[in-house]
Amino acid sequence: MQQAGSGHSTAGTPTGGRDIRVAVDIGGTFTDFEIFDPATGAVHQHKAPSTPADPSIGLLDGLRQAAARFGFSLADVRQVLHGTTIATNAVLERKLPRGAVLTTAGFEDLLQIGRHGRRDIYALTATPPPPLVPRNLCLGVVQRLRADGSVATPLEEASVLAAAHRLREAGVQAVAVCLLHAYANPAHERRIGEMLAEALPGVAVSLSSEISPELREYERLSTTVLNALLVPIVAGYMAKLERRLAQAEFGARIYLVQSNGGVSGTAKAGREPARLLLSGPSGGAAAARRLAGSLGLPNLVAIDMGGTSFDVSVVHGGQVAMVTEGEIDGLPVRLPMVEMRTIGAGGGSIAWVDPGGRLRIGPHSAGADPGPACYGRGGTGLTVTDANLLLGRLDGETFLGGAMRLDREAAARAAQDIAGRIGLEADATAAGVIAITNASLAGAIRLSLFEKGLDPEDFCLLSFGGAGGVHACEVAEELGISRVVFPPHASTLSAWGILWSDIAHDLAATQILPLTAAGPALAQAAARLRQDAAALLAEDGVAEAQRALEWSADCRYAGQAFELAVPLAQAEFSDAGLGSIAEGFHALHRQRFAHDDRGVPVQIVALRLTARGRLPKPERDAVEAQAGTARTQRLVLVEGAWVPAAICGRGAVGAALHGPAVIEEAYTSTWIPPGWKVSTDPSGALMAERSA
The missing domain is CATH 3.30.420.40 (ATPase, nucleotide binding domain)
Structure with missing residues (x-):
């Protein structure tokens, strides 16, 4: 393959x-x-x-x-x-190669049917995302496995060759193979993979039993299709x-x-x-988890606002939540990932006026080319960055440490174009862009907290990303959050989080059994997972002494349609070990849902292993000292009036700096509005708090 x-x-x-x-x-x-x-x-x-x-x-x-x-x-x-x-x-842009699906005959419509859950219960009609593979390229092959992996109908290889012939004529570049119950027995998928590699040389082939060997057919198929279509892109x-x-x-x-x-x-x-699929944003979540420990702030809402998107992750009790199933643009991805919410709101998000005359922001972005109007590279739309420049929150002379000068006149022309369509002055239009953007950011944070039953007032806001600093305090105020942390290297914090990363491989074995009877099967699965993990870590050149294994088990009460991941201290499946897993599940269920039911049998659904390979990394959170430029002043628009604001570098903040103020760094700026004050923590982070 x-x-x-x-x-x-x-x-x-x-x-x-x-x-x-x-x-x-x-x-x-x-x-x-x-x-x-x-x-x-x-x-x-x-x-x-x-x-x-x-x-x-x-x-x-x-x-x-x-x-x-x-x-x-x-x-x-x-x-x-x-x-x-x-x-x-x-x-997101649907710039994917032509792909196909091979599945068990009779189930060719699975990708088109999907799930019938309504995400927006108030919508008059459901609008699921269009499938990534058209129906005419979803083909069936003759075979059938039972849920326990036993063979009901042997694989008919002639049907595979016939399908391969049709796919060759269609000119596909990728094929996803997802058979019923292949997680329980991958033999048929592996044989199909061998045949397709011979019949369709150069075509990317992904097997569901390799990328996502788990139950729930549609989610497994969606993940396999995404993987197959991305192989040529990443290649x-x-x-x-x-x-x-x-x-x-x-x-x-x-x-x-x-x-x-x-x-x-x-x-x-x-x-x-x-x-x-969450490659870049996951670095920001890793950085937030590390900072939660070093700053002694176990509850953080981490917000990463760059030029194109706004990512929200939550650190609760010092930990970032992981999920075994996420989604990308409405498409399920059944793979372990950091729990995160992303919206299309960044410094490059473009303002526009809808047919009803309302001012709207994004999700389309000016990106890096041509970029915001003030970049002077041909962009003409009013963006969030242009609005911040017009309000005085950004300095056109010192942007990117002086490496890029911003064109204020170009930003003003872009604002005037929008202002003429909504009947406001250019300054008021720029202020409106910021107000709407802040409301969108606050809404994404509310959803991330409320769906977990968490109160924003119990959290600090951790702001990073190049564009986050000029919005964070106002967003916090809208949420009722009284404290905002601006860490060192805020503009590149996702990369800083990546700097501390280790190798991590996630493996899973589906085992749907009553927990009390699952000991022998789990022991066999654990041995197989250890072997696969050792091969992956050896492929990455990780020495034995630098390897670590982390186990968990997906469990549920009999009859439930969802599972909870129970962390395991070790892969030990004696009667005592199984009892410990059951106790862990009851406790986790009670913590999550405020009740447990020990009278209902517990089922094991999957055994999971994360194999880690430790990499050399910095021993401490050392960062460059920040220059302390002398404080100056600049006029900034606040609630319709131009008022003087203190301007300084991070190193000149000292014990207390009251807003309005702008803290300028090489790659980001921080806006401290009236009613807020900021001070420097011994770690180098800036701590902003609402004044009494």
């Missing part, structure tokens, strides 16, 4: 002597870098424009800039941990990246960031690119 790139975890043999470790987060507008130099213990940040047509160009250009700026060579780089939105964007990108790195004589080991917050080598990422 086709894999991305060369299929190797390295792009050559490292020759440098400084063991530089680089984390990269490629966003829609900017590419962020965090660089750890073990020789000095310093962690540096860098930011460069993204190149959407070929993200590998922006990555390599930014890496060269960082090397020149911080005094190292590309040969000194030993590891690159790479977060990317290439898979996410391909799905093309990895080939370009490896070719450019080879030309630059760059020999570092490359790791791709996954949706679970860990990383994997390029071979695994090439086989299973669906695991990259």
